[in-house]
Amino acid sequence: MGTALLTDRYELTMLQAALADGTADRHCVFEVFTRRLPSWRRYGVLAGTGRVLELLPTFRFEADDLEWLAQARVVDDRTLDYLAGYRFTGEIRGYAEGEAFFPSSPVMVVEGTFAEAVLLETLVLSVLNYDSAVASAASRMTSAAAGRPCLEMGSRRAHERAAVAAARAAFVAGFAGTSNLEAGRRYGLATIGTAAHAFTLLHDDETNAFRSQVASAGSSTTLLVDTYDVTRGVERAIQVAGTGLGAVRLDSGDLGVQAVEVRRQLDQLGATGTRITVTSDLDEYAIASLAASPVDSYGVGTKLVTGSGAPTCGMVYKLVAREGASGELEPVAKTSASKTSVGGRKSAARQIGDDGRAVAEVIVDGPADQVAAWVSDSADLRPLHQPLVTDGVVDSRWVGAPGVRAAADRHQRSRDELPRGARRLSTGDVAIPTTTLTLD
Helix, strand or coil: CCCCCCCCHHHHHHHHHHHHHCCCCCEEEEEEEECCCCCCCCCEECCCHHHHHHHHHHCCCCHHHHHHHHHCCCCCHHHHHHHHCCCCCCEEEEECCCCEECCCCCCEEEEEEHHHHHCCHHHHHHHHHHHHHHHHHHHHHHHHHCCCCEEECCHHHCCHHHHHHHHHHHHHCCCCEECCHHHHHHHCCCECCCCCHHHHHHCCCHHHHHHHHHHHHCCCCEEECCCCCHHHHHHHHHHHHCCCCCEEEECCCCHHHHHHHHHHHHHHCCCCCCEEEECCCCCHHHHHHCCCCCCCEEEECHHHHCHHHCCCCCEEEEEEEEECCCCCEEECCCCCCCCCCCCCCCEEEEEECCCCCEEEEEEEECCHHHHHHCCCCCCCEEECEEEEEECCEECHHHCHHHHHHHHHHHHHHHHHHCCHHHHCCCCCCCCCCEEEEECC
């Protein structure tokens, strides 16, 4: 399936008007940023950059797309002719995927003609808003887990295509595996999963269900022990699998109390190496509440794929500069109340303190040519913008399985660089302030 019609109608109607009045070829700079973070988040996590770059080559208007646009009278013949030959040949730069971001951070900058760049708005925002919402939630969860593995299992709570994106975004933010097989195949992620309650209920009794699973998967499997009575379930699990059983899973009740009781029971039965994994509508707060419990891993679904209270990041795609009558790039800005933007081409850096921790997000602005050529000459400023697309060609470092793993590594280093207070789950200010460096 192509991606060209995964867009809003007004992108095409703007193009039609711009082609008619001669402004479609004006050189333009569009910027992706968010104006604010949810009050309970100290930082956001950029995810989806690699997916945008993977989708870009398929952003083509094929014959059947054009036929439908003509039949629906969305645009005129001149615009259809333009769309038939559409290829993005401009530049895209931005934060590396996995990087932390803050209000006003220019996480992606798209530069090209108005016609080329405006058509990408909906696609870019739909990907970055969702993926970054999931990654931002996932980062808080993996932080609260304090080194214990988090496992993504939210496919059944999301659109079938969004489920793959969510699994990918969760991995970027530190999740160790996913239940989604397509995400595993496409991005090389570890896949996890053994059995649900239905498998136990299928059999005449719990013991026979456990025997069947162990015979099929081996004693290293994870047995779900709360279909009936947890204590009896654990006892039967060890009777069937032996003390080398890989893990037991708890999916209901007071998980903290049950984990303590199950750990004690497993140890008394000699299964000291059998792990305990917990599921059941977990979020970052539930994970944090289990920090003192003998839990070995967490399975997270609904709250993860819905952004744990913030299903979008509120990112916008705004025109910040365009070619004027003189041929020079001129800043433009929106001044609507509560929806302002800051005009001009920008770059970005993170200011690092003597202790190696971030102290500020620095937005670099000034004359367009100087900003384009800006290179940090200060050891305490870490530049954030990376080249993603050059002359329409995608940099392959950011896509596929290698891109996802690079993003996960980038996130780990970016989060470790933030002030310690950034990991608090309580409502409060963003982790670092945003400042401006204006070039003369």
